[in-house]
Amino acid sequence: MTHMPANSSAPAQMRGLSEEWRAALTGSVASISLTFLVVVAVGWFWVGPKFLSFGNISIIGTFAIVPLVVGAFAGFALLAGVVDLSIGSMVGFSSAVFALLLSFGWDPASAAAVTLLLCLLFGGINALAIVGFGAEPIAATLGMLVALRGISWVLLGSQGSIFAFNIDLFNLVSTTVFGLPLFFLLAVVLTLVAAIIVSKTRLGRHVQAVGGDDKAADRAGISVKKVRVAALLLSSFGAGLGGIIYAAQLGSAARATGFGLEFQVYAALMIGGYSILRGGVGNPLGGALGLLAVAGVSNILDLQAISPYYVNIIVGLLLLAAVLLDRLRGGDAFE
Amino acid sequence: MSVDHALDTAPAAAPLKVRFGGFGNALLLLGIWLALIIATSLYRPDFLSHQTLLAVTFTMAVVGVLAIGQGIVAMSGGFIDLSQPANLIMSSLVAVRLTEAGLPLPLVIVGAILAGMVWGAVNATIIVFARLNPVIVTLATNFIGLAALFLVFQLAEVPIGSAIYQFGRASIFGLPAIFWPMLALVLVVGYLVPRTRYGRRMIAVGGNRTAAKARGISLRVTRYATFMVAGGFVGFAAVLFAATSGPFNPGSANALQLNIIASVILAGISLSGGRGNFWMLLLSVGFLSTLPTSLVFFGLSSDTQSIFQGFILVIAVAIDGWRARKATP
Numbered sequence: 001m002t003h004m005p006a007n008s009s010a011p012a013q014m015r016g017l018s019e020e021w022r023a024a025l026t027g028s029v030a031s032i033s034l035t036f037l038v039v040v041a042v043g044w045f046w047v048g049p050k051f052l053s054f055g056n057i058s059i060i061g062t063f064a065i066v067p068l069v070v071g072a073f074a075g076f077a078l079l080a081g082v083v084d085l086s087i088g089s090m091v092g093f094s095s096a097v098f099a100l101l102l103s104f105g106w107d108p109a110s111a112a113a114v115t116l117l118l119c120l121l122f123g124g125i126n127a128l129a130i131v132g133f134g135a136e137p138i139a140a141t142l143g144m145l146v147a148l149r150g151i152s153w154v155l156l157g158s159q160g161s162i163f164a165f166n167i168d169l170f171n172l173v174s175t176t177v178f179g180l181p182l183f184f185l186l187a188v189v190l191t192l193v194a195a196i197i198v199s200k201t202r203l204g205r206h207v208q209a210v211g212g213d214d215k216a217a218d219r220a221g222i223s224v225k226k227v228r229v230a231a232l233l234l235s236s237f238g239a240g241l242g243g244i245i246y247a248a249q250l251g252s253a254a255r256a257t258g259f260g261l262e263f264q265v266y267a268a269l270m271i272g273g274y275s276i277l278r279g280g281v282g283n284p285l286g287g288a289l290g291l292l293a294v295a296g297v298s299n300i301l302d303l304q305a306i307s308p309y310y311v312n313i314i315v316g317l318l319l320l321a322a323v324l325l326d327r328l329r330g331g332d333a334f335e
Numbered sequence: 336m337s338v339d340h341a342l343d344t345a346p347a348a349a350p351l352k353v354r355f356g357g358f359g360n361a362l363l364l365l366g367i368w369l370a371l372i373i374a375t376s377l378y379r380p381d382f383l384s385h386q387t388l389l390a391v392t393f394t395m396a397v398v399g400v401l402a403i404g405q406g407i408v409a410m411s412g413g414f415i416d417l418s419q420p421a422n423l424i425m426s427s428l429v430a431v432r433l434t435e436a437g438l439p440l441p442l443v444i445v446g447a448i449l450a451g452m453v454w455g456a457v458n459a460t461i462i463v464f465a466r467l468n469p470v471i472v473t474l475a476t477n478f479i480g481l482a483a484l485f486l487v488f489q490l491a492e493v494p495i496g497s498a499i500y501q502f503g504r505a506s507i508f509g510l511p512a513i514f515w516p517m518l519a520l521v522l523v524v525g526y527l528v529p530r531t532r533y534g535r536r537m538i539a540v541g542g543n544r545t546a547a548k549a550r551g552i553s554l555r556v557t558r559y560a561t562f563m564v565a566g567g568f569v570g571f572a573a574v575l576f577a578a579t580s581g582p583f584n585p586g587s588a589n590a591l592q593l594n595i596i597a598s599v600i601l602a603g604i605s606l607s608g609g610r611g612n613f614w615m616l617l618l619s620v621g622f623l624s625t626l627p628t629s630l631v632f633f634g635l636s637s638d639t640q641s642i643f644q645g646f647i648l649v650i651a652v653a654i655d656g657w658r659a660r661k662a663t664p
Contacts (some may be wrong), residue, residue: 088607129653135656139655140656144645146593267478311482321465
């Protein structure tokens with residue numbers, strides 16, 4: 001990771017600015033922006049103007065809320081070089097706990113607080129295994145994925161679902177502002193905040209440094225362990241939030257909630273420029289565009305009444321293309 | 336990933352300690368497995384029955400053969416093959432279609448193995464020529480493969496009464512017929528890998544690819560060989576799967592994936608490559624296949640099985656990481 005030296009003289013700043021522009025035009029955010037625009041153009045020409053109508057964007061936005069929230073937080077773990085595969089079943093676990101507490105008659109605020117604390121606890125176990133013992137992140141969080149799925153299914157009981165409809169919560173998550181879902185706009189704001197943290201603050205540079213080269217970061221006096229623990233906790237917190245939003249949207253939690261979400265989110269994040277194997281690359285903006293591009297593709301196929309399985313084929317091909325592009329741009333080559 | 340100095344630091348000098356360490360692992364795993372069996376039979380004496388033995392060995396068969404494939408990929412430094420579910424279903428579909436076409440069982444087996452090897456070759460081609468990491472490549476091919484399979488078929492089943500159907504229900508020496516090929520394969524692979532040139536090359540590439548390349552071993556050929564051989568094992572596992580599963584759909588193999596990865600790691604086959612003994616798979620697969628039956632005898636729902644499996648994997652990986660950290664200066 002090379003950083004612009006803090007220099008106050010005007011020419012240097014100009015040069016820094018143009019370099020930043022060049023990086024922006026050739027970097028990962030540029031290619032995902034292009035992919036995103038291609039998806040929008042295909043939607044416009046194929047589906048017609050209704051693809052970009054407020055109604056349709058609302059539909060895409062409503063489905064994109066949870067992936068955007070989960071992706072914004074999970075991106076920190078990817079940046080720090082510790083992929084967290086357990087997010088999918090963490091979402092399911094969170095929705096199950098939240099729905100269960102609501103069905104006991106708890107008020108939503110304390111139910112949400114307890115749910116998030118439990119998610120942080122399991123995120124802490126991930127952190128203990130990975131940072132404390134040096135476990136391989138993919139394998140350790142794969143174990144956590146299965147364990148949490150088991151716990152959620154036990155919580156959901158023999159029925160396989162918990163009904164917990166709360167009219168106030170439902171109204172809250174269904175609120176629209178300027179014709180768009182409020183929570184979708186909040187997820188966009190969250191993405192922007194995360195992008196600013198990553199690219200403009202010391203904390204963000206530390207996370208990137210740890211993911212890029214942990215030994216160099218350690219020599220530079222950054223606590224690699226603290227950053228990675230924090231990143232894993234953030235990732236489980238984001239998944240916890242996602243599960244609560246799902247439970248509020250659906251009015252229930254079920255076995256299928258969050259199932260397979262981790263692969264969908266990470267495929268989209270990698271299309272957006274993150275890497276699950278190499279920290280220090282990617283940006284929340286690119287990640288969000290990746291998620292929206294995938295959401296756009298599935299919306300187009302949906303409107304054209306084409307089998308949803310084609311979405312996975314397209315996502316898989318886009319994923320290969322994106323990692324190949326990343327490698328050609330100077331990413332790690334395998335062997 | 337710090338694999339590049341393992342071979343340089345640990346050749347010939349420390350074989351005794353390594354061998355003893357491996358032996359200790361085997362005893363530990365055997366001890367845990369026996370403890371599980373003893374605890375369950377103290378709680379429910381009827382656990383020790385021929386019925387339980389049948390259930391455990393039946394589960395071991397498919398998982399064991401798939402674990403050999405996964406172990407080959409891991410040991411050779413390919414880290415992990417996430418596309419095993421798609422390959423298994425694809426090869427099973429080939430087995431079903433060939434049986435429906437009236438081919439005899441030996442040809443069906445050859446066909447399924449070839450199908451699995453072709454799948455492995457596709458993975459290897461992308462990995463070698465695009466120079467992309469196997470984890471991401473196999474994640475993507477699994478995505479694409481399963482979706483494509485869903486477009487091709489919804490439900491498939493070997494014809495009832497066919498040779499492969501009867502093979503899946505036959506028993507030899509009081510155990511399921513499908514158990515014996517798995518046992519034989521684990522024993523043979525475990526014997527051959529450290530004792531043949533090809534096996535040692537595979538371990539060398541997994542331990543330290545730079546040093547292996549410097550000694551004239553082609554990484555490309557190794558990648559093709561390991562992924563195709565591993566794919567062939569998935570193809571053979573597909574025969575056992577198709578013979579025993581009854582009607583299956585493209586999603587039917589997803590639940591196997593974690594069990595296999597857990598078996599490989601518990602067996603001490605390092606995901607960072609170059610380390611491990613295939614014989615240990617018998618213990619890890621045996622233990623993980625006994626667990627579900629034990630939990631049923633303890634009166635726990637089958638959902639709790641995932642909780643135990645998941646946390647066992649987390650603990651195993653943590654121990655694996657702890658050892659690797661102590662081993663590297």
